Amino acid sequence: MKLQLALDLVNIPEAKEVVKEVEEYIDIVEIGTPIIKIEGLRAVKEIKEAFPGLEVLADLKTMDAAAYEVQKASEANADIVTILGVAEDESIKGAVEEAKKQGKEILVDLIAVKDIETRAKELDALGVDYICVHTGYDLQAVGKNSFEDLQTIKRVVKNAKTAVAGGIKLDTLQEVVKAQPDLVIVGGGIANQEDKKGTAAKMQEMIQQG
């Protein structure tokens, strides 16, 4: 099981500071969608340069022109690129093909997918590397989480790695770890804490034991 730190509401210098504090306890650092839209893919490039020992995920949430976007993220040295589960199969295929060519991985974000079970099976058959259940900010705000959806994809996904994101904190991590995803994605649960390093250390420990 791996731990990914998602950075969304910071600029590049702030992102570097947070990662520096917790780098020994995380496996992957995610450059979130808002950072990429505000700063561009140089955010990915700069973080990878500063932390070559970490995997870097570019949260492009690609919806179209998928091969092109994966190519551009690869040029910025992303290791993993995200595409939306609600995207057309043609886009998913384009992303997977380009990622294979570039030696990168594709994570599909199931945010806003209505029939998680059916779509997860389809995506698994399309050869994506990770399938991620995700309750976004706008649904977290009305009290939703992804823990049930995680059980669903764990049951039906046979080839891809499984991932979970959306509002995970230290006090909910145990429940998530029990479901045995391959990747746990934490944003504010680390980045907004007073003691980021201590929190990340505890989370990594729980994940190792899980």
Add this chain to the structure above:
Amino acid sequence: MKLQLALDLVNIPEAKEVVKEVEEYIDIVEIGTPIIKIEGLRAVKEIKEAFPGLEVLADLKTMDAAAYEVQKASEANADIVTILGVAEDESIKGAVEEAKKQGKEILVDLIAVKDIETRAKELDALGVDYICVHTGYDLQAVGKNSFEDLQTIKRVVKNAKTAVAGGIKLDTLQEVVKAQPDLVIVGGGIANQEDKKGTAAKMQEMIQQG
């Protein structure tokens, strides 16, 4: 009826050159999703600075954290911001509310929406400014277009303006104009032509007559 030039596969200096050539014949210039992801929102800011007489649309294709993304695009002087029709209603509401606060407009992109008619009605009720049918690059590549979907939304949308995008060229524009959308979005149909200015001029003329 307005004409929007969509710029996707260019960098900022190339975008400026293309807009300069056709500016008198277009109403809105769209900074496409790939440009924003590669260059960041400064692409929007620079184009608006260079062409203050044109409306600028930031094609964010927002999926989450909608109010935040609309706020950031507003700070970059976008006039119109896009959100995905497949996004959760909570996100659509957040985008509309923030756009109202900022004095901006929201265009919802129906790309990959399965039931266009139902979703268009719902989005219309949520108070968005534009509803846009859109066949993306990855489906254009397998021969799809948006002309039928345009008829569908023209029939059911009562309040929002209607828009159409995806593979529109000079020789297909007449069919599009007949359906009387409020906004026609053209990308390669202008940007990839030898005579961009002449093509844009002809298109604007057809739209005026339509």
